[in-house]
Amino acid sequence: MSEIKLAATVENIPLATAFLDEELEKLDCPMKAQMQIAVAVDELMSNIARYAYTPGTGDVTVRLDFDPGTRMAEITFLDSGVPYDPLQKADPDVTLAADERAVGGLGIFLVKKTMDALRYRYADGMNQLTICKKI
Amino acid sequence: MTINKTLNGGELTLALEGRLDTMTAPELEAELKKSMDGAQSLTLDFEKLDYISSAGLRVLLSAHKVMAGKGGMKVTHVNEIVQEVFDVTGFSDILVIE
Numbered sequence: 001m002s003e004i005k006l007a008a009t010v011e012n013i014p015l016a017t018a019f020l021d022e023e024l025e026k027l028d029c030p031m032k033a034q035m036q037i038a039v040a041v042d043e044l045m046s047n048i049a050r051y052a053y054t055p056g057t058g059d060v061t062v063r064l065d066f067d068p069g070t071r072m073a074e075i076t077f078l079d080s081g082v083p084y085d086p087l088q089k090a091d092p093d094v095t096l097a098a099d100e101r102a103v104g105g106l107g108i109f110l111v112k113k114t115m116d117a118l119r120y121r122y123a124d125g126m127n128q129l130t131i132c133k134k135i
Numbered sequence: 136m137t138i139n140k141t142l143n144g145g146e147l148t149l150a151l152e153g154r155l156d157t158m159t160a161p162e163l164e165a166e167l168k169k170s171m172d173g174a175q176s177l178t179l180d181f182e183k184l185d186y187i188s189s190a191g192l193r194v195l196l197s198a199h200k201v202m203a204g205k206g207g208m209k210v211t212h213v214n215e216i217v218q219e220v221f222d223v224t225g226f227s228d229i230l231v232i233e
Contacts, residue, residue: 039186096225
């Protein structure tokens, strides 16, 4: 397990991505999976930065666990902000025409579609959202 | 992200390099705001774009709407990662992708 703790700001998203890029490269992660994970990090970190601590500020921990047997990478985002389970959010209608489209909600939907599994739990006063990707 | 801009007559081309995400989408938005008025058509060249997140989709959607009233917008040289994002979000049905 390895992790990085950062102030939960959009400006720190590149630091979280750089941390995971470095760790995933050590694990010989395929480039496609690494890019998909980077997109997921952008979606999830930006949500935490914008909503978890509003109007205050706080931290987010990004933790990577890897099972060499199954080659499953699990990345968990931990924040102690307002309890919020993004998996409960209804999926957007992706069949609407351009004029009827709202982009809100597309981020978490995209993460659901590109990762192998997502888990959420609230424990120890923290939102703990885990994305799982076989690499 | 780097944006390379070419204006040929009324044809505006923006070639993006790097990552189009939460941090960089405002750069593209600002460039489009500045450049779209003088353009009849818009091409976004994604040959050197690594990936796009929903923050980038938001900018693409609003540019698409503006250009729909003129000569249109197309996205070219889309890689596998970007195509997947377009496909799962239904943007493949909205955008002209070449």
